Amino acid sequence: MHEQDLGESLTEQVRAAAAAGTPLRIAGGDSKAFHGRQVDAGCTSLCVAGHTGVVAYEPTELAITLRAGTPLAEVEALLSEQGQQLPFEPPAFGPGATIGGAVASGLAGPRRPFAGAVRDAVLGVQLINGRGERLDFGGRVMKNVAGYDVSRLMAGAQGTLGVLLEVSLKVLPSPQGELTLVQEVSASQALERMIRWSRQALPITGLCHTDGRLYVRLGGGEQTLAETRQQLGGEALGPGPSFWADLKEQRLPFFGQPGPLWRLSLPPATPLQDECLLDWGGAQRWVIGDLAADELRERVARAGGHATLFRHHDGRGEVFHPLPAPLLALHRRVKQALDPQRLFNPGRLYAEL
Amino acid sequence: MSAQPATTSISPARRQELIRALGGVLPPAALLTEAEELRPYECDGLSAYRHLPMLVVLPETLEQAQAVLRICREQQVPVVTRGAGTGLSGGALPLAHGVLMGMARFNRILGIDPDNRCARVQPGVRNLAISEAAASHGLYYAPDPSSQIACSIGGNVAENSGGVHCLKYGLTVHNVLAVELLTIEGEQITLGSRALDAPGYDLLAVINGSEGMLGVITEVTVKLLPRPERAQALLAAFDDIETAGAAVARIIGAGIIPAGLEMMDNPAIRAAEAFVHAGYPVEAAAILLCELDGTNAEVSEQVMVVRRLLLDCGAREVRTASDDAERARFWAGRKAAFPAVGRISPDYYCMDGTIPRRHLGPVLRRIAEMEQEYGLRVANVFHAGDGNLHPLILFDANNPGELERAEAFGGRILELCVEMGGTVTGEHGVGIEKLDQMCVQFAPAELQQFHALKAAFDPDGLLNPGKAVPTLHRCAEFGAMHVHGGQLPHPELPRF
Numbered sequence: 001m002h003e004q005d006l007g008e009s010l011t012e013q014v015r016a017a018a019a020a021g022t023p024l025r026i027a028g029g030d031s032k033a034f035h036g037r038q039v040d041a042g043c044t045s046l047c048v049a050g051h052t053g054v055v056a057y058e059p060t061e062l063a064i065t066l067r068a069g070t071p072l073a074e075v076e077a078l079l080s081e082q083g084q085q086l087p088f089e090p091p092a093f094g095p096g097a098t099i100g101g102a103v104a105s106g107l108a109g110p111r112r113p114f115a116g117a118v119r120d121a122v123l124g125v126q127l128i129n130g131r132g133e134r135l136d137f138g139g140r141v142m143k144n145v146a147g148y149d150v151s152r153l154m155a156g157a158q159g160t161l162g163v164l165l166e167v168s169l170k171v172l173p174s175p176q177g178e179l180t181l182v183q184e185v186s187a188s189q190a191l192e193r194m195i196r197w198s199r200q201a202l203p204i205t206g207l208c209h210t211d212g213r214l215y216v217r218l219g220g221g222e223q224t225l226a227e228t229r230q231q232l233g234g235e236a237l238g239p240g241p242s243f244w245a246d247l248k249e250q251r252l253p254f255f256g257q258p259g260p261l262w263r264l265s266l267p268p269a270t271p272l273q274d275e276c277l278l279d280w281g282g283a284q285r286w287v288i289g290d291l292a293a294d295e296l297r298e299r300v301a302r303a304g305g306h307a308t309l310f311r312h313h314d315g316r317g318e319v320f321h322p323l324p325a326p327l328l329a330l331h332r333r334v335k336q337a338l339d340p341q342r343l344f345n346p347g348r349l350y351a352e353l
Numbered sequence: 354m355s356a357q358p359a360t361t362s363i364s365p366a367r368r369q370e371l372i373r374a375l376g377g378v379l380p381p382a383a384l385l386t387e388a389e390e391l392r393p394y395e396c397d398g399l400s401a402y403r404h405l406p407m408l409v410v411l412p413e414t415l416e417q418a419q420a421v422l423r424i425c426r427e428q429q430v431p432v433v434t435r436g437a438g439t440g441l442s443g444g445a446l447p448l449a450h451g452v453l454m455g456m457a458r459f460n461r462i463l464g465i466d467p468d469n470r471c472a473r474v475q476p477g478v479r480n481l482a483i484s485e486a487a488a489s490h491g492l493y494y495a496p497d498p499s500s501q502i503a504c505s506i507g508g509n510v511a512e513n514s515g516g517v518h519c520l521k522y523g524l525t526v527h528n529v530l531a532v533e534l535l536t537i538e539g540e541q542i543t544l545g546s547r548a549l550d551a552p553g554y555d556l557l558a559v560i561n562g563s564e565g566m567l568g569v570i571t572e573v574t575v576k577l578l579p580r581p582e583r584a585q586a587l588l589a590a591f592d593d594i595e596t597a598g599a600a601v602a603r604i605i606g607a608g609i610i611p612a613g614l615e616m617m618d619n620p621a622i623r624a625a626e627a628f629v630h631a632g633y634p635v636e637a638a639a640i641l642l643c644e645l646d647g648t649n650a651e652v653s654e655q656v657m658v659v660r661r662l663l664l665d666c667g668a669r670e671v672r673t674a675s676d677d678a679e680r681a682r683f684w685a686g687r688k689a690a691f692p693a694v695g696r697i698s699p700d701y702y703c704m705d706g707t708i709p710r711r712h713l714g715p716v717l718r719r720i721a722e723m724e725q726e727y728g729l730r731v732a733n734v735f736h737a738g739d740g741n742l743h744p745l746i747l748f749d750a751n752n753p754g755e756l757e758r759a760e761a762f763g764g765r766i767l768e769l770c771v772e773m774g775g776t777v778t779g780e781h782g783v784g785i786e787k788l789d790q791m792c793v794q795f796a797p798a799e800l801q802q803f804h805a806l807k808a809a810f811d812p813d814g815l816l817n818p819g820k821a822v823p824t825l826h827r828c829a830e831f832g833a834m835h836v837h838g839g840q841l842p843h844p845e846l847p848r849f
Binding site: 058059060061062063083106112113116117119120129133135136137139140141142143144145146147148149150152153155156157161172173174176195198199200201202203220221222223224226227228265266267268269280283284304305306308320321322323324326327328330331333334336337338349350 | 466467468469470471490491492512513515519520523524526527536540541542543544546547548549550551552553554555556558559561562563567578579580581582602603605606608609610646647648649650651653654655707708709710711736738739740741774775776777778779780781782783787791794795796798799800802803805806807808809810821822
């Protein structure tokens with residue numbers, strides 16, 4: 001793996017930007033440039049992709065510390081050599097994806113409901129704040145409650161609170177074996193099964209319904225897989241292109257339909273309303289089409305969830321679900337605390353931030 | 354930048370004015386003003402520190418709590434929020450010039466939603482009561498701090514409490530879906546949701562472990578998990594503690610994440626055995642308790658692997674619980690370890706550092722050397738799976754100087770944890786107790802960042818001021834006494 005420490009140079013660039021008051025557009029591999037709003041005009045690019053390498057990895061400690069520009073694919077390969085994996089199964093959305101981008105975007109794959117979100121795996125970060133200070137938060141150990149949890153705050157902040165230089169993540173052993181079962185059922189039957197199975201302690205690591213089929217991924221030892229298969233039923237999915245990788249990377253035929261792609265995040269048992277692809281055991285639903293944004297958002301919020309305009313939009317309107325006024329005011333003050341000059345990715349998350 | 358308490362003393366006239374104002378929004382029984390009524394609130398689980406609060410309020414409704422906060426803000430009086438008072442770091446230590454707000458009357462379970470696997474509860478609900486209420490649905494709330502029969506969920510969130518099952522099931526932060534928060538302005542904010550994420554910044558993660566410094570929690574939605582089909586426990590005895598540590602690494606290296614993985618050293622084993630007669634091997638230098646859970650097949654597969662690994666690693670004896678009664682016996686000694694140590698020593702001081710597990714051997718050797726240096730004994734209890742060490746320093750507060758020696762010893766242990774790449778607190782929080790050690794773990798700019806974040810929530814510094822994050826001034830004074838690694842920690846600050 002290519003190792004290169006650009007920490008000093010990146011810190012200098014942030015200090016120069018702070019002195020000049022020039023906002024920065026932070027980029028790793030730029031594989032998720034489509035995600036979120038367009039940053040404000042007039043930003044200079046700050047490229048973190050060259051800041052690469054493994055700072056520490058001790059497999060039996062279940063923790064890895066990486067420079068933020070380290071390619072995600074290399075991280076996954078390294079972990080895989082040790083029989084381990086990132087719990088949150090991040091989508092890459094392109095060959096250049098970096099670990100820093102995976103944390104900043106906060107996106108997780110099909111294993112999310114069963115193994116936790118990006119923020120759940122974050123143990124610590126090193127970041128540059130808007131004053132050009134290089135700071136360490138959290139650590140490399142599982143349990144740590146010293147100081148406010150600034151590290152987890154970085155997950156999903158879209159780079160608007162600081163430039164990630166290093167991330168320490170919890171890793172998990174990969175299951176001994178995996179098996180995917182397929183059942184031909186309607187969406188409503190699928191949701192009913194997802195809810196029922198999620199209430200039992202089963203070795204499930206993926207639950208998706210699309211195109212009239214329910215996909216169940218199991219992980220564990222041979223005997224465990226055999227017994228669970230017997231209990232749940234269904235045909236085993238044969239070898240070939242991986243359904244789960246295609247789901248995570250949005251390469252399934254569903255995602256090829258024309259129109260804006262909406263991500264609905266809902267309490268998993270929310271009754272079905274839209275024609276959708278069900279992932280995360282019902283908690284993440286993908287909908288495609290020119291929907292009335294306000295009406296959709298209101299409906300999803302009433303059910304206890306939120307809606308994100310994920311792909312195929314101009315990046316100028318609201319992408320992430322609008323916040324209630326007092327919460328937005330608090331967001332502004334939090335932004336101010338970390339990035340007082342509004343240098344980092346201005347406008348990417350919300351126009352005001 | 355740093356948020357400081359607005360006042361440090363208060364005149365009798367202002368106190369009367371405050372009592373009048375609070376009396377206007379609270380029923381008489383919810384406002385305590387007399388010394389004998391205030392006494393029960395003078396400390397939390399860290400009883401070495403005590404102050405009488407100026408006043409205690411015990412609101413019963415959201416509106417009352419809101420009104421209290423608005424009045425306190427208007428009069429610039431600090432507020433310390435208290436749950437069940439079981440915290441071990443003095444996070445709920447009252448202020449002589451502040452109001453102590455007890456949340457014990459927010460004690461209702463508002464709803465269990467088995468299909469969405471969550472429970473909506475008020476902050477004063479006891480940790481264990483949630484699992485009891487969810488049991489009929491085959492669900493439970495995973496974090497299980499040792500005080501779970503008494504501690505409340507609001508306090509658990511404020512401290513980001515752990516327990517013995519963290520390695521597999523996480524801390525409180527991993528098991529809370531949403532909180533309702535009152536800001537110091539008395540404004541209600543929802544963080545998180547019943548979905549698996551929420552839009553915007555993950556402020557929910559920041560609230561977990563924020564020690565009552567950012568807002569007042571008035572409702573918590575926790576994640577519930579299905580009760581595993583089967584749990585099985587193994588007990589392994591070792592002739593030396595480093596071999597036991599190596600066995601932990603082997604189990605995890607084999608791809609097994611036990612539900613619980615606990616270690617006790619010989620003094621802890623002897624104390625526990627004398628107390629609960631769990632049948633522990635009292636000659637062993639260390640025992641490991643390993644619990645595996647999951648489906649019947651999963652547990653069967655893993656028990657075989659773990660048993661073989663433990664023997665391969667040099668365990669002199671490995672027992673597998675033959676039934677739930679024996680499993681409960683294995684755990685009884687561990688769960689009673691603290692009171693058991695309390696029986697062999699008039700007082701003990703429980704530390705809470707975390708280290709990368711591979712440094713266990715050197716850390717325990719250094720602690721043993723320090724025992725000689727400080728003339729105090731230590732029993733070690735260790736959440737071995739996640740590296741969280743609980744050295745119990747034995748002392749007698751009636752002997753002049755012993756408490757101070759125990760505190761100094763404890764401080765040194767925590768600094769050692771930082772030196773080894775760990776942290777000064779794994780699950781008990783900083784509170785009032787570990788402020789000095791925070792100066793060792795964090796640089797001034799990092800502490801300033803914490804203060805700035807607090808000010809974003811609480812600009813006047815009225816919520817639990819003086820806890821969790823030390824002032825730079827305090828660190829400078831502490832640094833003047835402690836030269837770390839040949840360097841003064843904060844050379845840029847003036848010395849007094």
